[in-house]
Amino acid sequence: MSFARLVLVVMAKDLRAELRTKEALNASLAFAVVILVLLSFVIESDDVPQKALGNLLWLVFAFAGTLVLNRSFAREVPNDCLDALVAAPISGAALFLGKALASFLLVLAMELVALPVFGIFYNVRWAQQFWPLMLVTVLGTWGVTVIGTVFSALTVNIRLREVMLPMLTYPMLLPALLGAMELTGDLVTGTPIGPDTVTWLKLLVGFDVLFTAASVTLIEFILVG
Amino acid sequence: MNAVAVEGVWKFYGDFPALRDVNLEAASGACLALIGRNGAGKTTLLRAIAGFSKTGKGVIKILGTSPREPATRRNIGFIGHGIAVYDELSARENLTLYARLYGLPDPRQTAIEWLERTGLERVRDGLVREFSRGMRQRLAVARAFLHKPSVLLLDEPFTALDDRAIAVLQSLLRDSLAEGRTIVLSTHQLREALELASDVALLVRGQVAFHGPCTPEMVADPGLVYRRHGEG
Amino acid sequence: MRDKILYVLGALAILILARDLYVIAGLPQEAAQGAIFKIIFFHVPAAWTAIVAAITALTMSVQFLRTKDFKYDAAAVAVTEVGLAFLAANLVTGSIWARVIWGIWWTWDVRLTSALVCWLLYAGYLMLRHAIEEPTQRATFAAVFSILAFLDVPIVYFSIRWFRTQHPAPVFLSSNGSFPADWTRVLLSNWLGLLLLAIVMTAIRLRQEESQREIDSLRRAAHAM
Numbered sequence: 211m212s213f214a215r216l217v218l219v220v221m222a223k224d225l226r227a228e229l230r231t232k233e234a235l236n237a238s239l240a241f242a243v244v245i246l247v248l249l250s251f252v253i254e255s256d257d258v259p260q261k262a263l264g265n266l267l268w269l270v271f272a273f274a275g276t277l278v279l280n281r282s283f284a285r286e287v288p289n290d291c292l293d294a295l296v297a298a299p300i301s302g303a304a305l306f307l308g309k310a311l312a313s314f315l316l317v318l319a320m321e322l323v324a325l326p327v328f329g330i331f332y333n334v335r336w337a338q339q340f341w342p343l344m345l346v347t348v349l350g351t352w353g354v355t356v357i358g359t360v361f362s363a364l365t366v367n368i369r370l371r372e373v374m375l376p377m378l379t380y381p382m383l384l385p386a387l388l389g390a391m392e393l394t395g396d397l398v399t400g401t402p403i404g405p406d407t408v409t410w411l412k413l414l415v416g417f418d419v420l421f422t423a424a425s426v427t428l429i430e431f432i433l434v435g
Numbered sequence: 436m437n438a439v440a441v442e443g444v445w446k447f448y449g450d451f452p453a454l455r456d457v458n459l460e461a462a463s464g465a466c467l468a469l470i471g472r473n474g475a476g477k478t479t480l481l482r483a484i485a486g487f488s489k490t491g492k493g494v495i496k497i498l499g500t501s502p503r504e505p506a507t508r509r510n511i512g513f514i515g516h517g518i519a520v521y522d523e524l525s526a527r528e529n530l531t532l533y534a535r536l537y538g539l540p541d542p543r544q545t546a547i548e549w550l551e552r553t554g555l556e557r558v559r560d561g562l563v564r565e566f567s568r569g570m571r572q573r574l575a576v577a578r579a580f581l582h583k584p585s586v587l588l589l590d591e592p593f594t595a596l597d598d599r600a601i602a603v604l605q606s607l608l609r610d611s612l613a614e615g616r617t618i619v620l621s622t623h624q625l626r627e628a629l630e631l632a633s634d635v636a637l638l639v640r641g642q643v644a645f646h647g648p649c650t651p652e653m654v655a656d657p658g659l660v661y662r663r664h665g666e667g
Numbered sequence: 668m669r670d671k672i673l674y675v676l677g678a679l680a681i682l683i684l685a686r687d688l689y690v691i692a693g694l695p696q697e698a699a700q701g702a703i704f705k706i707i708f709f710h711v712p713a714a715w716t717a718i719v720a721a722i723t724a725l726t727m728s729v730q731f732l733r734t735k736d737f738k739y740d741a742a743a744v745a746v747t748e749v750g751l752a753f754l755a756a757n758l759v760t761g762s763i764w765a766r767v768i769w770g771i772w773w774t775w776d777v778r779l780t781s782a783l784v785c786w787l788l789y790a791g792y793l794m795l796r797h798a799i800e801e802p803t804q805r806a807t808f809a810a811v812f813s814i815l816a817f818l819d820v821p822i823v824y825f826s827i828r829w830f831r832t833q834h835p836a837p838v839f840l841s842s843n844g845s846f847p848a849d850w851t852r853v854l855l856s857n858w859l860g861l862l863l864l865a866i867v868m869t870a871i872r873l874r875q876e877e878s879q880r881e882i883d884s885l886r887r888a889a890h891a892m
Contacts, residue, residue, distance in 0.1 A: 219535045227523040230562075290517025294578065296487055297513045298536040299505040360815070364808045368798040377794060378812070381787040382819050385826035392830070409829055417822060424818055428811045431732055434503065435489045435807050449737065449802030450884035474890070488803075491735065 216300045220308025221315075227285060228316060234281040235316055242274035242324040246331055253332075263332050264395035268387050270324060272354060275317040276376050279358030282313050283366040292366070292433075302429040306359065310425075314355040321347055338400040346397060349414040350390030356418065357382050360425040363432045389414040436499050438463045438586050438617035439484060444493030446479055446641075453479045455641045457493070461617050461634065463585075466608075468628040468649065469621040470660065471638035477621035478516075480638065481590045484619065485513045497586055509537060512584030514592050518575035522564035526555050526574050529563060530581060537582035549577040553603055569597035576604050580611075587611060589620040593627045601627070625657035637664050669870075677867045683860035690853055703767040706760050712858035713757040714782065716865050720750025721789070725817040728810035737880060740806035743813060745872035747792055749865050754786050777831045781824045788816045788823075802883060 228234055249266055286292035295305055325347075329336045336343070361378050365371045380387075389410040396407055403411060437460040446454040454476050461467040469477045483490050486502030500507045520529040527546050534542035550556045553573040563571060572595070579587070587608070593601055608618060608631055622628040629635070629649055637645040637660050645664035653659050687708065697704035727743035730736070761779055766772050773779070792812050799805035 216536065219532065223521070223524070223532050226528065227521055230523045285521075288517075288522060289519055290515055291519050291521060293487060293513065293515050293517065294519035294533070295536075297485055297508060297511060298533065299508040299538065300536055301505065357815075360811075364795065364812060365798070367801075367804070368795075370798065374794065374798060378791045381784050381791060381823075382815065384784055385819070385822040388826045388830055392833070406833070413822070413826055413829070420818060420822075421815070424815060428814065431807055431811055434487060435735075435803060447803065448884075448887060449880050451887035489735070 213301070213304050216304040217308040217311065220295075220300070220305055221311040224282075224285065224309055224312030225315065228281070228312070234278045235320065238274045238277040238317070238320045239323055241277055242270050242320055243327060245270045245273060246324065246328055250331060260332075260334055260399045261395040263328075263334055264336075264398040265391040267325075267328055267394055267398070268350065268391045270328070271317070271321050271351070272380065272383065272387060273376075274320055274324070275351070275354050276358065276379065278313055278316045278320065279355065279362050279379075280372055280375055282309050282359050282362040284362065284371060287366060296433050302433045303426040305433070306363075306426060306429040310355050310359040313359055314352055317351050317355055318348070321351060334398050335400070336398040339397040339402055342403055343394065343397040346390055346393045346411070346414070349411070349418060350386060350394075352418050353386035353390075353414065353421065354379075354383060356421045356425055357386075360421075360429070360432070363429065386414060386417045389417070436463075437461060437496075438465070438498055439467070439619055440494075440496045440499075441480070441484065442494045442496070444480075444483060444495060445491040446476075446483055446488070447491045452491075453641050454483070454490070457638075457641070457643055459636055459643060459646060461619055463617055464612065464615045465633045466612055466618040466620070466631050467634045467636060468625075468632035469619065469636050469638060470623070470625060470628070471621075472665075473623075475638040476641040477638055478590055479641075481588050481619065481621055482515075485511060485588050509582065510585045512579040512582070512587045514575060514579045514587075514589045516590060518571050518578075520563050520571070520574050520578055523562065525560045525562055526550060526566070526570075527559040529574065530577060533578050534581055539582060545581055549581045553577045554599075568595075569600050572596050572600040573603055576600065576607065580607055585616050587616060587618045587620075589618065591622055592620055593622060593624045605631070629654045629657055635660055637661070639665055673867055673870055676863050676870075680860050680863035680867060683856060683863065687853060687857045687860060691857075694850065694853070700768055703764055706764050708854055708857045709861075710757055710760040710764065711854060712861045713753045713760065714778075715858055716861050717750045717754040717757060717785075719862065720746050720753065720865065720869075721785075721817060721820065724750065724789075724813050728813040731806055731810045732814075735803075737802070737806060738877075740810065741873050741876035741880065742869075743810065744793075744796060745869045745876055747789055747813070748872055749868045751786060751789050751793070752868070753861070753865060754782060754789075758782055758786065775831075777824075777828050780827050784823050784827070785820055788819060792816060802880070 253263070283292070286295065325336060328334065357379050358375070361375055365374050365378070368374055392410045393403060393407060396403070439459070439461040441457055441459040444454055444457045445452055457480060459467070469480065471477050482488055484495055484497070484502060486508065495502055497507050498510060502508065502511065524532070527550060530546035530549055531542045534545045539545050547556070547559070550559045553576060555570060555573060555577070558566070558570065563574065566574070592604060596604065605627070611618065612631070618631070620628060632649040635645070635647065635649045635653060636643055645660055691705050691708050694705065696702050723746045724743050727739045727746065731739035731743060758779070761782070762772050765774060792809060795812055796805055796809045799808055
């Protein structure tokens with residue numbers, strides 16, 4: 211079976227298992243809303259520039275996204291399912307990409323619900339640059355997902371996994387978050403991507419490509435040593 | 436050619452050798468029973484044969500190739516301590532998933548066939564988390580057999596099985612041997628294992644203390660190998 | 668033999684550092700900043716030493732994944748710990764300098780921020796190691812993490828630099844000034860001293876790690892009895 215079909219089989223499996231309980235997705239969404247509410251006490255909407263609100267949005271995405279990513283490889287732990295996946299004739303790369311894609315879609319779903327909520331709470335007309343904003347969201351989310359998925363595999367057997375994962379991911383994610391924050395801050399206030407911000411777009415693409423390639427290369431070591 | 440060949444294998448946890456210079460082989464159609472105390476290295480050896488972990492030294496070959504080759508993995512069936520099916524998916528979804536991963540031509544049909552063979556067709560759309568223990572185990576057996584592997588690796592297959600699951604498994608194993616497939620199984624339950632086994636290997640502290648054909652006197656007196664070759 | 672080499676290297680390091688200290692004390696004070704400027708002779712070489720440590724950690728991690736030889740794993744953890752200590756020295760000296768010159772302990776300056784993020788990144792490496800019990804898995808996962816962290820370092824630095832060019836931090840000191848040639852010589856000599864010190868520390872830590880591994884394997888052997 212072709213590589214792409216195996217990726218899709220793994221992705222569909224993860225999505226189906228998650229959507230049946232919606233545990234991670236609901237928790238992540240609820241958490242996103244809670245942070246958005248809490249932030250309102252920190253920021254008085256009137257004197258904070260809307261650009262800064264756009265930056266904060268990525269903190270919400272990163273924090274809430276971790277709840278989804280925590281589950282990625284943890285899902286394989288009960289019943290030793292990971293053994294059966296490693297035993298199956300599927301490459302580590304296909305397994306990794308399938309799981310990453312599933313998490314990516316779940317995090318993206320959370321973000322697409324959180325965005326309008328954010329717009330309403332903070333009175334931001336966020337959709338003025340809709341498609342560029344979607345592009346940035348997709349690129350930023352893929353960066354978060356790739357790092358989150360590979361670290362989810364690294365921390366799969368650890369007792370304090372839920373605590374460990376954010377500590378490991380956020381410093382690593384900093385460049386991608388910075389880029390996404392800068393671009394989103396501009397885009398939600400209606401400023402298009404210009405010559406001085408296109409660097410961030412390049413950074414995001416570079417980050418995504420580099421870490422996807424590195425993860426796919428290293429995943430066999432994580433799975434079989 | 437041997438179906439399973441383990442040549443001079445060492446496996447280390449840090450500096451501690453969990454397997455020391457293990458040499459074993461199982462011919463096609465043979466059933467090799469790995470016996471030994473807890474911590475003797477049975478699980479470590481089976482996992483290394485299945486290709487779950489790399490060995491420190493030595494070579495493992497399944498049907499003449501490395502167990503990490505995708506083509507080889509298609510021929511291996513593994514049952515470990517966990518049932519390796521997903522609680523949030525139904526029995527049919529689980530089997531269809533594995534049929535797809537193994538690239539079988541008709542995943543849905545294969546899943547239904549195996550649900551019938553393991554007596555689970557009535558609950559095929561029930562979620563695994565609602566299953567009883569015995570049903571879960573039969574599903575695990577179906578999961579490991581559905582791609583018709585020519586080499587079966589079973590880690591303590593009879594432990595924690597209920598009577599019906601043991602019956603299902605034993606009849607499948609007998610059929611498999613009759614069809615010329617190879618079985619390597621680890622167990623403490625000597626009686627169940629020795630009835631099936633054609634060969635026996637005793638592991639003591641990561642080393643092979645005895646490796647030879649299973650004789651009728653061993654079947655009659657399962658403790659014999661331990662007394663003769665073990666640590667008493 | 669190994670002991671003797673270590674003693675010689677250690678003595679040499681102390682000698683060089685003591686001599687440099689004497690030379691540095693004798694240097695004239697910098698016109699604008701006074702005596703505190705001389706902290707640069709420790710601040711900068713400490714950062715360079717940390718960079719050398721990071722490169723060594725990467726090499727050792729790659730070697731471990733290739734050979735599965737635990738001596739590389741021990742070397743990787745030893746050199747990472749020492750590198751973190753030197754990076755901490757760099758951060759602390761930088762902070763002291765900032766307090767005297769700028770009147771603040773911390774500023775989100777490009778280099779300070781990058782250094783702090785890198786420190787957190789590599790602290791994650793130690794946390795990950797600490798949490799994994801099984802030695803082979805610990806070594807493999809840590810090596811993968813180390814490689815990912817090293818890839819991230821330049822991206823972190825450049826992303827923070829771009830961020831700062833768009834949001835200029837308060838720059839209190841614009842002129843780089845000219846660094847006299849004989850000062851450069853002292854700087855390099857002090858770096859040599861610190862590098863030797865780092866090598867000795869790494870070697871000691873390495874030996875500890877090897878003893879620890881021996882103890883662990885003896886314990887496992889005892890359990891197996």
